[in-house]
Amino acid sequence: MENEYLNGYHRMNTSDYGYWLPKGASTFAPEIDTTLYLVHILMVIMFVVWGIFFIMFLVQFRSGNEKKVVHSGYPKVIVPISMIAFVVIFDMYMLFGHDIPFWNHLKKDFPDAEKSTVVRIVAQQFAWNVHYPGQDGKFGRSRPELVDEKINPIGLDFDDPYAKDDITTVGQLRIPVEKPVIIHLTSKDVIHSFSLPVMRVKQDVIPGMSIPIWFEPTRTGNWQIACAQLCGNSHYNMKGIFKVQNQEDFAAWMAIQEAELPQDDEEVW
Amino acid sequence: MEIPFTVSERPDTGLTNPKFGIWLFLASEVMLFGSLFSSYIILRTGSLDWPVQSDELNITIGAVNTAILIASSLTMVLSWTALKEKQFKRFKLFIGLTILFAVLFLVLKIWLEYIPKIHHGHILSTNTFFAMYYLMTGLHALHILGGVVVMIFFWGPGSKMWQTNPDQFVNRIEVVGLYWHFVDLVWIFLFPTLYLL
Amino acid sequence: MTNAEYSRQSFWRQYIFSVDHKVIGLQYGLTALSFLLLGFMLMVLMRWQLAFPGEVIPWLTFVVIFILLGLAIVFLAGKKRPYLALNSLIFFGIAALIWYFTTGEERLPGGIMLPEFYNQLGTMHGTIMVFLGVVPLAVGAFGNYILPLQIGAPDMAFPRMNMVSYWVYFIGGVLMIISFFLPGGAAQSGWTSYSPLADINTGQTMWLVAMLFVIISSLLGAINFIVTTVQLRVEGMTWFRLPFFVWTQLITAFLLLLAFPSLQIGAIMQLLDRVAGSSFFIPAGIIQGGKVLEYSGGGNPLLWQHLFWFLAHPEVYVLILPAIGIITEVVTNNTRKPLWGYPAMVYSLFFIGFMSFLVYAHHMFITGMGTAVTTWFQTTTLIISIPSIIFLAVIVFTLWGGSIRFTTPMLFALAWVPMFGIGGLTGLPLGLAPPDIHLHDTYYVIGHFHYIVAPGSIIAFFAGIYYWFPKICGKKLNDNLGKVHFWGTIIGMNLTFAPMLVQGMAGVSRRLYDGGLGYDHAQPVLFLNEWMTWGAWIIGIFQIFFILNIVLTLRKKSRSEENPWDATTLEWATTSPPIAHGNFITEPFVYHGPYEYNVSVNGQNVPYLPQHKKMDIED
Numbered sequence A: 001m002e003n004e005y006l007n008g009y010h011r012m013n014t015s016d017y018g019y020w021l022p023k024g025a026s027t028f029a030p031e032i033d034t035t036l037y038l039v040h041i042l043m044v045i046m047f048v049v050w051g052i053f054f055i056m057f058l059v060q061f062r063s064g065n066e067k068k069v070v071h072s073g074y075p076k077v078i079v080p081i082s083m084i085a086f087v088v089i090f091d092m093y094m095l096f097g098h099d100i101p102f103w104n105h106l107k108k109d110f111p112d113a114e115k116s117t118v119v120r121i122v123a124q125q126f127a128w129n130v131h132y133p134g135q136d137g138k139f140g141r142s143r144p145e146l147v148d149e150k151i152n153p154i155g156l157d158f159d160d161p162y163a164k165d166d167i168t169t170v171g172q173l174r175i176p177v178e179k180p181v182i183i184h185l186t187s188k189d190v191i192h193s194f195s196l197p198v199m200r201v202k203q204d205v206i207p208g209m210s211i212p213i214w215f216e217p218t219r220t221g222n223w224q225i226a227c228a229q230l231c232g233n234s235h236y237n238m239k240g241i242f243k244v245q246n247q248e249d250f251a252a253w254m255a256i257q258e259a260e261l262p263q264d265d266e267e268v269w
Numbered sequence B: 001m002e003i004p005f006t007v008s009e010r011p012d013t014g015l016t017n018p019k020f021g022i023w024l025f026l027a028s029e030v031m032l033f034g035s036l037f038s039s040y041i042i043l044r045t046g047s048l049d050w051p052v053q054s055d056e057l058n059i060t061i062g063a064v065n066t067a068i069l070i071a072s073s074l075t076m077v078l079s080w081t082a083l084k085e086k087q088f089k090r091f092k093l094f095i096g097l098t099i100l101f102a103v104l105f106l107v108l109k110i111w112l113e114y115i116p117k118i119h120h121g122h123i124l125s126t127n128t129f130f131a132m133y134y135l136m137t138g139l140h141a142l143h144i145l146g147g148v149v150v151m152i153f154f155w156g157p158g159s160k161m162w163q164t165n166p167d168q169f170v171n172r173i174e175v176v177g178l179y180w181h182f183v184d185l186v187w188i189f190l191f192p193t194l195y196l197l
Numbered sequence C: 001m002t003n004a005e006y007s008r009q010s011f012w013r014q015y016i017f018s019v020d021h022k023v024i025g026l027q028y029g030l031t032a033l034s035f036l037l038l039g040f041m042l043m044v045l046m047r048w049q050l051a052f053p054g055e056v057i058p059w060l061t062f063v064v065i066f067i068l069l070g071l072a073i074v075f076l077a078g079k080k081r082p083y084l085a086l087n088s089l090i091f092f093g094i095a096a097l098i099w100y101f102t103t104g105e106e107r108l109p110g111g112i113m114l115p116e117f118y119n120q121l122g123t124m125h126g127t128i129m130v131f132l133g134v135v136p137l138a139v140g141a142f143g144n145y146i147l148p149l150q151i152g153a154p155d156m157a158f159p160r161m162n163m164v165s166y167w168v169y170f171i172g173g174v175l176m177i178i179s180f181f182l183p184g185g186a187a188q189s190g191w192t193s194y195s196p197l198a199d200i201n202t203g204q205t206m207w208l209v210a211m212l213f214v215i216i217s218s219l220l221g222a223i224n225f226i227v228t229t230v231q232l233r234v235e236g237m238t239w240f241r242l243p244f245f246v247w248t249q250l251i252t253a254f255l256l257l258l259a260f261p262s263l264q265i266g267a268i269m270q271l272l273d274r275v276a277g278s279s280f281f282i283p284a285g286i287i288q289g290g291k292v293l294e295y296s297g298g299g300n301p302l303l304w305q306h307l308f309w310f311l312a313h314p315e316v317y318v319l320i321l322p323a324i325g326i327i328t329e330v331v332t333n334n335t336r337k338p339l340w341g342y343p344a345m346v347y348s349l350f351f352i353g354f355m356s357f358l359v360y361a362h363h364m365f366i367t368g369m370g371t372a373v374t375t376w377f378q379t380t381t382l383i384i385s386i387p388s389i390i391f392l393a394v395i396v397f398t399l400w401g402g403s404i405r406f407t408t409p410m411l412f413a414l415a416w417v418p419m420f421g422i423g424g425l426t427g428l429p430l431g432l433a434p435p436d437i438h439l440h441d442t443y444y445v446i447g448h449f450h451y452i453v454a455p456g457s458i459i460a461f462f463a464g465i466y467y468w469f470p471k472i473c474g475k476k477l478n479d480n481l482g483k484v485h486f487w488g489t490i491i492g493m494n495l496t497f498a499p500m501l502v503q504g505m506a507g508v509s510r511r512l513y514d515g516g517l518g519y520d521h522a523q524p525v526l527f528l529n530e531w532m533t534w535g536a537w538i539i540g541i542f543q544i545f546f547i548l549n550i551v552l553t554l555r556k557k558s559r560s561e562e563n564p565w566d567a568t569t570l571e572w573a574t575t576s577p578p579i580a581h582g583n584f585i586t587e588p589f590v591y592h593g594p595y596e597y598n599v600s601v602n603g604q605n606v607p608y609l610p611q612h613k614k615m616d617i618e619d
């Protein structure tokens, strides 16, 4: 059983993982982590402060501890009210100071497509098909009728001139480091969820829609693409290889892929 | 111990139990049809090739059916007021008319709309518009059917209660009336949404 | 109908198709507890697979345990109490079900679980726990039995409709179980049943049909509860003299009434997609196995999620509000002082009820929602957590100045406070969109809501059962067994659910058949899977004390006092158990608020002043 899972996967960056958050590797990982830390600090403060009152009261007012029952609740109403006010203010700080502006940055400030790696990913039960636009920087058209699971999983239309130089891989996403990436996510069948824990990236992949996301890797490494949404029997096994490489390695790999492309006069289908 | 306020009104709320119950039921129905209309809007605005609805449906029959339902609402009110004035015969007449209108509505709907459409091959799997059309009008037709069954009961065997417990009988007819007006109202929204817009 | 006439009714009228809210309440209670047990059993099978992926499941051990439990009950019930022995059927039934599971090549070939069966178990665990276990227990059982008594009503407003809602629920439950036996097995698309997966997966049709029954049952029940509370309050029972439990049931009923219709529509649409070929939730050009599926397309998968979560978020408050009601009753009774901040509680309740319709899309942050929508839903989510904080503040500060008795129900109630605290607090990072990117669909979410529903709701129901058992059966459950049950359950639950938060932080996805074995990022926290499985076993083993406690107590001859907890609310104004028809011998009249403990009357301290006793309280 064990081997079946390990085969073919490179366990190199295991030092990135532990009991807490995986080590971040994208430009906005620190900001997401900040919001996570902030809210956990608030949670711990609340739990401890309420907990102290709770335990204190339980000990102090246990029955048999001969004391007259007092009626009007805690004598200083201001105590619970100020506790709640503290929470409200902290909440507002998190919302307006961090979460709302950051979400806007994430959804609105897309990098310039010219200066980024642009990739298209077509999810299916149970694989990630990665589609690079090739030299011309334009994705070829794809059509559902042309899909052939063995040779053309995304149904690329080779009559389209843009499609000629397109490169596709199954379950292998490679990108260069320190350059923004734009990924257009779509699905052939059901809803999947594209998840890269170290990049703090997660996006549902919905059939019938093409959803763009972006991030910028800050260091190289070998990780995995995970599927986070239940998508059928092998949901648990819908992994992909995710490599962030330096520019040269990436270019070298790209060159090999391009060399393997069928030539114009070759009859492939 | 009997359950209080089944027939008389509770002074501080001014309602009998069944009347309050039917209002709550209608609130839930509002949410039901509300969700349905919202789904319709979402599907229609998200669609690239929504057909021109008025070409697909028969506006005349829709309009006639609208008139029939409005008339049935009227006869429903008349049957209730007849009971209030203790004119049992007139009540029977008007509730009978209401039933008649309702059945007429269903007949028109099924024989002149559903069956010809199905013959033309326009079914749920044709496109989302027809799926939505059948779902919305079908659910509404089911409500009409339910109303018809209940009204036939109060027209026939159920009307014996007039002898034994007239107050409760009047209340029951009022409750049926509230339901009936709601079902008519739904159609008043359905008709323009599906046939005209 | 007099009481004597009532007891001359046929067996069927008295016990099976009864219209008495107390009998119906018990029917709901027993059915719901059985479903909880079943849901638990499904989950133990899953947890075994998660801890030891791909290994043979010791299903024979499970079967033997359940047969032994059943036999123990038969034996303990004895000849004189054959009706108790009937309950052993539940255990034999579950044993038979597990036996059946092992006999299918499509489920457990050679005792090794298949992924599709894992998904069935997960889906059915969630569905059964939420819709057939906790809600019927909270509303159907506790609400039905206690609410009319607490407001001094002779019965529910529509007794026959009450019976119908139980039986419709029962049919829904039976259909849900039957779905395991159909070709292709039970539903396997998660309890959330996201389209298009649910549109094309096997097993979903029966799930939808069963859900429609459950929905109709809930709608009928909700109408009944609201009318009863508003119309049948006895004289003198003004709004602000209602026990807080009644308030929670009232708001819960409104949530059920107004939220369920959206799932009703959703379920009908998904059913049509499956059986009539429509494509409400299916976009054009879906490809499976290399072939374009024959759907007209034009549907929207996200529409299902909107319809589902518009119900399911209010639904989660349906799981917790009655629990808060029970906790409030038990805590005030055992602190021996009035509830501090009763109006604040009531207003918070209204607020939570209203707001719960406005936050639902916080389950959908990752679907690619726009910025404005996201801003709205994060803000409302943080706002809705404020009333929960007020509830906890009120309960904690009510303890101040009291004279706290640590009875068994009180222990459960007290443990509920920090446990719900953890569950609720872990909702905050999920409620903010950026942290939710990392946490969405990981075990952190599973940990979040299990802390609320298991050591939250279920613990509250235990508190309620221990508290009201003397009312229902006239006998008090054994305190020592109760305390063993308490500690075992609390320890087991924390052992099970705390590691989930750790795994979630590390990024382990939920609904993984192999528990994360194949993912790099899961490796450091993989060993926790075993801990959690043992935790679940500990929970299970300590439930045996609970079941034994019930059987042994019912066997006991001696009865407890009529009002063993010295409580003030109206359910204790009648005999225990209450008379069969009409509840009260003479209709009570209410003079005071619900929690008048240790008040002074004529210069003297009265330890507890029941609502129906006429006395003038001094300040």
Ligand code: HEA
Residues within 6 Å of the ligand: A046, A047, A048, A050, A051, A054, C192, C316, C317, C319, C320, C362, C363, C381, C382, C384, C385, C386, C388, C389, C392, C393, C396, C417, C418, C420, C421, C422, C423, C424, C425, C427, C428, C430, C431, C432, C436, C439, C440, C441, C445, C448, C449, C452, C453
């Ligand atoms: C009873 C059930 C219940 C309750 C009450 C809640 C309450 C809350 N839930 Fe939860 N939730 C679920 C059940 C519940 N939830 C379920 C089942 C899911 C998953 C569904 C699925 O996907 O399958 C879910 C998922 C879920 C998500 C989606 C996560 C995701 O999928 O990415 C979110 C996001 O906002 C969320 C938020 C919240 C919030 C903010 C609250 C707030 O209401 C909580 C407010 C409470 C507090 C803030 C506590 C206050 C604490 C104190 C005052 C400290 C006290 C301490 C001591 C006394 C020691 N929940």
Ligand code: HEA
Residues within 6 Å of the ligand: C030, C033, C034, C036, C037, C040, C043, C046, C047, C090, C122, C123, C125, C126, C127, C129, C130, C134, C189, C190, C191, C192, C319, C446, C450, C453, C454, C455, C458, C493, C496, C510, C511, C512, C513, C532, C536, C539, C543, C546, C547
């Ligand atoms: C109310 C809801 C509820 C409750 C109570 C529980 C209770 C438990 N749940 Fe579950 N769970 C869900 C709702 C619930 N769950 C949902 C909605 C999901 C998501 C499903 C999905 O992904 O689609 C889920 C998923 C889920 C998973 C994740 C599966 C996955 O993602 O792959 C796990 C894993 O460990 C789990 C474990 C447990 C455990 C250990 C308990 C324990 O706490 C159980 C404790 C049980 C008891 C204490 C009952 C004891 C019974 C009795 C006392 C009865 C006595 C009987 C008689 C007297 C007749 N649950």
Ligand code: CUA
Residues within 6 Å of the ligand: A124, A126, A191, A192, A193, A227, A228, A229, A230, A231, A232, A234, A235, A236, A238
């Ligand atoms: Cu794809 Cu899960």
Ligand SMILES: [Cu+2]
Residues within 6 Å of the ligand: C312, C313, C316, C359, C360, C362, C363
């Ligand atoms: Cu929610």
